[in-house]
Amino acid sequence: MFAVAIDGPAGAGKSSVAKAAAQELGFVYVDTGAIYRTIALYVLRQGVDPHQASAVEALLPQVQVSLEYTQQGQKMLLNGEDVTALIRTPEVSMATSACSAIPAVRAYLLQLQRDLAAENNVLMDGRDIGTVVLPHAQLKVFLTASPEERARRRVAQLEKAGQQADYASILRDIQQRDYQDSHRETAPLRPAEDAVLLDNSSYTFEESVRRLVALVRERL
Numbered sequence: 001m002f003a004v005a006i007d008g009p010a011g012a013g014k015s016s017v018a019k020a021a022a023q024e025l026g027f028v029y030v031d032t033g034a035i036y037r038t039i040a041l042y043v044l045r046q047g048v049d050p051h052q053a054s055a056v057e058a059l060l061p062q063v064q065v066s067l068e069y070t071q072q073g074q075k076m077l078l079n080g081e082d083v084t085a086l087i088r089t090p091e092v093s094m095a096t097s098a099c100s101a102i103p104a105v106r107a108y109l110l111q112l113q114r115d116l117a118a119e120n121n122v123l124m125d126g127r128d129i130g131t132v133v134l135p136h137a138q139l140k141v142f143l144t145a146s147p148e149e150r151a152r153r154r155v156a157q158l159e160k161a162g163q164q165a166d167y168a169s170i171l172r173d174i175q176q177r178d179y180q181d182s183h184r185e186t187a188p189l190r191p192a193e194d195a196v197l198l199d200n201s202s203y204t205f206e207e208s209v210r211r212l213v214a215l216v217r218e219r220l
Contacts, residue, residue: 003134003136003139004123005141011154015034016205017205027121030067035065037076040096040098050095068082093177113126141198155170
């Protein structure tokens with residue numbers, strides 16, 4: 001099996017770029033951020049503070065996370081319920097950052113992610129795929145963009161969906177998320193030593209996909 005590990009900060013376009021590249025390559029796309037978001041959603045539903053590690057850990061035996069692949073893409077199931085459309089709110093995003101810093105959560109989900117890579121050619125994205133989850137991936141990419149560009153993209157995405165968006169607030173959230181992800185004790189966000197840096201601040205979406213696909217094909 002051929003594994004591509006894609007890491008990078010929130011809002012860099014990892015999910016959309018990786019999904020499109022996987023479709024072109026005929027690989028399975030694995031959005032690990034969605035897996036962590038599913039855990040965070042359950043924590044919030046139980047009224048537990050996602051920063052309280054012991055309380056979050058106590059919930060894990062109650063959680064069954066599974067992935068379903070359809071023509072519409074990856075669906076996330078929480079104890080059998082399709083929560084794909086429920087895990088993308090700002091509240092869940094911030095809770096995800098806190099939950100993903102808890103060692104027990106990362107250990108709980110590690111084997112699930114590795115099993116997917118053992119059974120399929122995968123493009124897997126997240127925060128620590130190249131450094132922790134798939135350290136022997138044949139290709140590691142650190143996909144990033146400036147915080148300002150990521151905030152602009154998020155505003156455009158929300159406005160396209162008919163939602164109001166405040167650029168300053170979104171930029172603050174992105175900067176806070178970057179700090180939390182890069183300073184956590186467990187699996188902090190950082191490029192793997194052998195990762196290819198891909199800064200797509202000035203790229204169109206199509207250019208980002210094309211460059212990623214080209215990197216993969218160079219290694220195949």
